[in-house]
Amino acid sequence: YSDNYFCYKLRPKKADYFIPSNIKTTTTSGEFAIVLQGLIEMRDEFTFETIKLYRRLFPGAIIIVSTWDYTDPSIVRTLELLGCEVVLNKDIPVCGLGNVNYQICTSLAGLKRAKELGAEFALKNRSDLRVYREFAFEYLKSLVELNTISSSNVYGLKGRIITQAGNWGQMFNPMWLQDFLYFGYTDDLINLFDIPYDDRNIHCYRKDNFDTKRVLTGETLAKWPASEINITKRFIQKYHNSDLSLKDWWNFLGEYCYIVDSEDLLTLWNKYGLNDLGQFYCEYDGKHNYRDPFRHISSSDFINIMNHKYIYEEWMENEKANYTIE
Template sequence: MEKLKNKCIRYISKKVFFLFEKVAKRYVTIILRPKYAVSVSPLLNFSNEENKTAILLQGPFFTVDNFTIETIKLYKKLFPTTQVIVSTWKEESPLLLQIAEKEGAIVVQSEKPKNRGPRNINMQIVSTYEGLKIAKKNDADYVIKSRTDQRFYSTEIFPFLSTLTKTFPYIGKFHKQKERIVLCSHETLKYRLYGATDQFQFGNIDDLLFYWGASLDERLPGVGNTDITVRDYAKSKLAETYLESNYLERIGRQLNWTIKDSWNAYAEHFIVVDKRTIDLYWPKYDHYREDRLTSYQASTTDYLTFKDWFLLYNNFPNSCPENILDLPFSSEIPEAHVR
């Protein structure tokens, strides 16, 4: 039956995308991911991972296709010795909480903050920090911080990520940081100053607790807009930038609010892995497009990839395009600005 379904998919997609490529003058590729844990088989385990690990899913349950519950089942299947922690709200459905616990998850419930903050940042801080505290209490050494509405399919992810932090050890002068924090390229923007993604992170439990131990943003929801320059958007310290800039300042780093300094911070404190490496899936927005923000025209919202990070780590490039900061946020970059 599965072979027949795959054959039908190949036939239909070939016909549809052949026509699309002719009309749009674009190449099209697709990725098929299983919706349900029962359709995924663990691959050969060749790791010697000895650290105690945890996966933190933060946020409200995403119920389309039973997504969050199926994600819990998938992680318990792929990583049977890893804690799966769901940090959500006290108003969540008791039935969903019961099912999550039955599938092996540890459920943490918190009161929502009275002020959600710009871009719901306070909601993220509260639920993430409370989940990390449980991971620490349960003796986790390393944690993946993710979301209830996202899923990664990559196997052997813990030995891979922990090996990265050993291959590129943190050797900075700011002793409040123990090891590098690994970020996903998804929502880690190249030109958004100090804008590390807040969606997928991996790190030493103490580093993540410190990162997410930021004070709540006292500003009201609705503060900030994107109809400004890249520089002004960054200095408004919204969401991701609020978190990273707060973290860097609390460990003792002085910020210059330049592309050069932002890139240096990535090179010195973080590692960036590509979204495809961890096989991250987010069933929201324009989710039918696998890399919906990938463009072959330079943009102020381009992602920072592993390739980019590796070059920064090795002190490339020699000069930084600081003039990009004066362009409108979320706009194409003229060729003159990147030469």
């Protein structure tokens, strides 16, 4: 007996299981590019199957795979046979803290290729992450079109940058935009990733900290910072001081970004423990997840922040120090 209801989700491994709705859309061929970036995930031929699925979900999309020039030639050939544009990047000597430079390199190269091919919008997508939602592009594009921003903004953005809700402590940690995927105008995503590399050569900053203290805090993640914070921070730093208070960050988030839930896109991240995605995506309340469930920013939380429904208080500035990952 349990005090809880148990739910589960099935996600097909193979693209062959997809049954299209046959609803037509106004999307034009080549309007949208998907940039799959990073190492090719070969478990269950995950990246290959993702491409096959995307061919069915987004029939007019340009699919670009931005990976490394040491990739097995047979894998590259398979990607080409699947109809992908393949961008092979030279390995870089300094990985950056938490391998952030690898993400910057492959994302920027893929997005630049998307622009060359004429795509107005782009989705930057980890190669080990998959979107299952049909019409996800139309949904994301509609969010950008419905939630416009000032054309004279200091960042030179055409529209909002959309990300998926994170799996940890976004609510009280400034500049935490989850880096699983980004969607927006192609020019805006190029702007986001056209940033300096991190000069540190540290692959796994978490392991060293776990070995000594057995715990990570939100404060530590902000100080180093974690890759997803690092990218946002370096982008903002191109235009002004990036040491934003939480209040400043909420204002930036509400004006220039948009956060959707994993369920909105039916995403699957083929990494770490997948058995309890509800906890991983912070879908549980405080009893089942962290002490304070509102350390996570869901799509509904984001809308409340955008519309100034949450009252900012000074105690929130230091809340990240109380957030721990054990």
